Amino acid sequence: MPKIIKVSLRNNPYHIVCGGGTIDSLGTYLSRLKLGTDALVITNSLIKNKHGKAISAPLTRAGFRVKFRLVPDTEKAKSLTMLPGLIRSIAEYGVSKKPFIIAFGGGVVGDLAGFVASIYKRGIPYIQVPTTLLAQVDSAIGGKTALDLAYGKNLVGAFYQPKLVVSDIGLLKTLSPRQVRSGMAEVIKYAVIKDRRLFNYLEKNSRDILALKPAALEYIVARSSRIKADIVIGDERETKGRRTVLNFGHTLGHAIETASGYTGYNHGEAVGLGMLIACGISTRLRLLEAPAAERIAGLIKCVGLPVKIKDVPLSSIIKAHYRDKKFIGPSNKLVLITGIGKTKIVNNVPLRVIKSAIKAVM
Amino acid sequence: MPKIIKVSLRNNPYHIVCGGGTIDSLGTYLSRLKLGTDALVITNSLIKNKHGKAISAPLTRAGFRVKFRLVPDTEKAKSLTMLPGLIRSIAEYGVSKKPFIIAFGGGVVGDLAGFVASIYKRGIPYIQVPTTLLAQVDSAIGGKTALDLAYGKNLVGAFYQPKLVVSDIGLLKTLSPRQVRSGMAEVIKYAVIKDRRLFNYLEKNSRDILALKPAALEYIVARSSRIKADIVIGDERETKGRRTVLNFGHTLGHAIETASGYTGYNHGEAVGLGMLIACGISTRLRLLEAPAAERIAGLIKCVGLPVKIKDVPLSSIIKAHYRDKKFIGPSNKLVLITGIGKTKIVNNVPLRVIKSAIKAVM
Numbered sequence: 001m002p003k004i005i006k007v008s009l010r011n012n013p014y015h016i017v018c019g020g021g022t023i024d025s026l027g028t029y030l031s032r033l034k035l036g037t038d039a040l041v042i043t044n045s046l047i048k049n050k051h052g053k054a055i056s057a058p059l060t061r062a063g064f065r066v067k068f069r070l071v072p073d074t075e076k077a078k079s080l081t082m083l084p085g086l087i088r089s090i091a092e093y094g095v096s097k098k099p100f101i102i103a104f105g106g107g108v109v110g111d112l113a114g115f116v117a118s119i120y121k122r123g124i125p126y127i128q129v130p131t132t133l134l135a136q137v138d139s140a141i142g143g144k145t146a147l148d149l150a151y152g153k154n155l156v157g158a159f160y161q162p163k164l165v166v167s168d169i170g171l172l173k174t175l176s177p178r179q180v181r182s183g184m185a186e187v188i189k190y191a192v193i194k195d196r197r198l199f200n201y202l203e204k205n206s207r208d209i210l211a212l213k214p215a216a217l218e219y220i221v222a223r224s225s226r227i228k229a230d231i232v233i234g235d236e237r238e239t240k241g242r243r244t245v246l247n248f249g250h251t252l253g254h255a256i257e258t259a260s261g262y263t264g265y266n267h268g269e270a271v272g273l274g275m276l277i278a279c280g281i282s283t284r285l286r287l288l289e290a291p292a293a294e295r296i297a298g299l300i301k302c303v304g305l306p307v308k309i310k311d312v313p314l315s316s317i318i319k320a321h322y323r324d325k326k327f328i329g330p331s332n333k334l335v336l337i338t339g340i341g342k343t344k345i346v347n348n349v350p351l352r353v354i355k356s357a358i359k360a361v362m
Numbered sequence: 363m364p365k366i367i368k369v370s371l372r373n374n375p376y377h378i379v380c381g382g383g384t385i386d387s388l389g390t391y392l393s394r395l396k397l398g399t400d401a402l403v404i405t406n407s408l409i410k411n412k413h414g415k416a417i418s419a420p421l422t423r424a425g426f427r428v429k430f431r432l433v434p435d436t437e438k439a440k441s442l443t444m445l446p447g448l449i450r451s452i453a454e455y456g457v458s459k460k461p462f463i464i465a466f467g468g469g470v471v472g473d474l475a476g477f478v479a480s481i482y483k484r485g486i487p488y489i490q491v492p493t494t495l496l497a498q499v500d501s502a503i504g505g506k507t508a509l510d511l512a513y514g515k516n517l518v519g520a521f522y523q524p525k526l527v528v529s530d531i532g533l534l535k536t537l538s539p540r541q542v543r544s545g546m547a548e549v550i551k552y553a554v555i556k557d558r559r560l561f562n563y564l565e566k567n568s569r570d571i572l573a574l575k576p577a578a579l580e581y582i583v584a585r586s587s588r589i590k591a592d593i594v595i596g597d598e599r600e601t602k603g604r605r606t607v608l609n610f611g612h613t614l615g616h617a618i619e620t621a622s623g624y625t626g627y628n629h630g631e632a633v634g635l636g637m638l639i640a641c642g643i644s645t646r647l648r649l650l651e652a653p654a655a656e657r658i659a660g661l662i663k664c665v666g667l668p669v670k671i672k673d674v675p676l677s678s679i680i681k682a683h684y685r686d687k688k689f690i691g692p693s694n695k696l697v698l699i700t701g702i703g704k705t706k707i708v709n710n711v712p713l714r715v716i717k718s719a720i721k722a723v724m
Contacts, residue, residue, distance in 0.1 A: 011373075083442055088513045119481070122506070122519045122600075144484070151450045157484045158520065238484075 003222040007141070007229045009236055012161035016141060016229065018222045020214050023054050023129065023168040027062025033163055035100040035125040038065045040093050042086070042113035043104040044073040047131055050174050055104055055129060067093055071112060075262070078112050078148045080156065086116050090124070101126035103162075107139035107267075111157070114145035118160035127164040132175060133183025133217075134268060136167040137190070137224035142232040142243075159237045167225065169217040177304070180210060182268025184303045185249070187220050189275060190227045192296055193248045196341040198223050199299070206302050245343045248335040249275030252321065252358070256309060259316035265306070272305035273361060280357030281349060282336040292340055309362050317358055318351070365584040369503070369591045371598055374523035378503060378591065380584045382576050385416050385491065385530040389424025395525055397462040397487040400427045402455050404448070404475035405466040406435040409493055412536050417466055417491060429455055433474060437624070440474050440510045442518065448478050452486070463488035465524075469501035469629075473519070476507035480522035489526040494537060495545025495579075496630060498529040499552070499586035504594040504605075521599045529587065531579040539666070542572060544630025546665045547611070549582050551637060552589045554658055555610045558703040560585050561661070568664050607705045610697040611637030614683065614720070618671060621678035627668070634667035635723060642719030643711060644698040654702055671724050679720055680713070 002019030039059055048068055056066045069089045071077040093099050103113035110128055117126035128140035146157030191199035208216040235242035253274025279296050282288035301307050336346050364381030401421055410430055418428045431451045433439040455461050465475035465488060472490055479488035490502035508519030553561035570578040597604035615636025641658050644650035663669050698708050
């Protein structure tokens with residue numbers, strides 16, 4: 001039986017359906033939602049080749065019209081230059097009907113398709129069918145959509161909630177080990193900031209997870225979705241500070257991604273390194289005991305994420321860090337931890353402490 | 363004393379401040395709102411030349427940093443191609459600070475600046491300082507923002523409420539008579555759909571209004587703002603059907619604008635003609651008595667709006683009408699009236715009735 005996670009936002013409630021084979025029931029779920037009869041599936045050619053029939057068959061069976069709209073299989077798809085063509089595709093598909101959008105892919109597809117849905121005629125419905133572990137546990141949940149500009153990543157976007165998220169863990173079978181590891185960084189993040197029990201589970205079952213055993217995948221995807229959904233429910237538009245804990249490992253992680261020119265490390269790998277640095281800062285500020293920090297480092301290493309920064313100079317990381325969009329001027333705000341499952345937001349951590357913690361993972 | 367119109371939306375409440383010289387107090391109003399210290403004024407060179415100091419002086423006096431960002435003085439400013447440059451301007455202005463946007467101009471500037479504010483980092487605050495009668499009574503109120511694509515007008519947009527609207531009727535002095543008439547079409551619309559008393563006022567005071575007498579302008583801008591705000595409060599995101607009455611005269615008006623290639627008639631002129639046609643349909647369907655229709659036609663003529671369609675063939679209007687984004691397939695939905703101040707939504711009006719009503723104003 002699939003697990004149903006209710007995202008009970010007052011104005012935009014929806015469900016996350018998580019489990020093996022959930023995509024087979026997509027037509028049934030969508031029929032209940034009454035979003036219309038015409039689905040425009042935004043995806044890329046790799047995913048369409050692997051899973052195109054898996055998504056079109058249940059939709060066609062339930063009487064939906066289905067059209068695929070392909071976008072590039074790179075971060076380049078998240079560009080303003082994609083908009084005119086995509087908008088035209090929707091307009092032409094929906095010239096006499098109202099289509100809805102299905103974001104079928106990883107984080108890039110989800111961010112792009114969600115943003116397009118938010119702005120087309122001031123908003124048409126969309127659903128997320130994430131195909132990567134990272135998207136299932138993180139980017140498909142929470143309604144953050146975004147595009148990159150040459151001038152900066154995620155500079156443009158909207159808060160726009162999907163009407164449904166269908167996470168089929170069966171789709172994860174075709175991921176590369178590196179993609180799985182990248183998603184695991186976010187799962188570890190949830191455990192460290194919110195859920196000691198999940199952390200224990202990850203320590204005990206990392207082998208099953210990396211071997212993509214269904215029971216293990218279902219548990220971590222459902223549990224991560226629940227944690228993220230709870231945080232989002234408390235702070236839908238990131239105005240109350242409650243979403244801040246989600247930045248654990250991300251502030252320094254983004255700096256590492258930027259400093260490496262988005263080529264050296266993927267998002268999850270950079271977040272893994274960022275979590276190590278955040279733990280290092282936490283111990284240096286005597287917020288966290290060394291054994292807990294060692295357990296976290298041990299888990300990050302155990303799932304195969306990098307634990308040393310290579311080929312990125314300290315000065316570049318620091319420079320990128322102070323250009324992060326979450327800072328104002330030379331101040332900083334970091335999510336630190338006082339134990340596994342317990343966070344503490346700290347403002348204006350001294351630069352020498354940050355540098356020392358970065359150096360320790362170089 | 364300026365008139366304050368409260369737009370009491372549950373999640374996005376704001377005030378419309380309306381009167382003569384209200385722009386002089388802009389700094390005071392903004393200080394209270396605490397939107398930050400850095401104002402980016404999006405406007406065009408014509409408005410900056412006429413009224414640049416009128417807006418920058420009170421802001422500077424109140425301690426705000428002010429920068430102007432100019433956009434073209436045509437509908438072309440409402441284009442996706444404007445976005446990368448505008449986003450970059452905001453990012454560079456706000457690199458170490460959080461700016462807010464002031465939309466200073468007519469409907470084009472308001473639609474563009476509001477949309478840009480809605481998508482920059484998923485939303486930064488903006489206020490509207492409308493400089494045309496049309497913008498003061500209509501487009502600056504209600505949170506609808508939009509851009510045009512080559513493929514269609516207003517295809518892209520967001521519902522995004524301003525934090526404040528400051529309507530200074532003193533700014534209207536520099537409008538051309540044609541611009542004033544265009545705004546009057548919307549004022550007449552409010553009277554016809556909602557307010558018999560406003561209608562009587564317009565009949566009695568049209569000369570004072572066209573002569574831009576302050577008392578008359580203040581009355582019609584404040585009254586129109588109140589009517590529009592009340593409708594928006596009941597249907598913020600156009601999901602409940604209550605905003606539909608605002609389409610009175612607009613469905614056929616848009617068809618005339620489209621059929622004339624957006625060159626023959628401006629928006630207000632086309633809406634005036636659209637209202638005449640809507641009245642004609644209403645009388646043909648025996649919803650409206652002839653004397654009321656004649657009074658409405660009389661007022662439209664009295665303010666100098668065109669009352670005959672010239673150089674646009676009937677077939678082009680009908681064709682454009684059935685491509686209007688509010689329709690699905692060959693059906694239609696028209697806002698008709700049963701008297702001055704009383705509307706009735708009618709579905710599937712027979713084509714021969716529509717044609718006959720159009721022919722009557724040709």
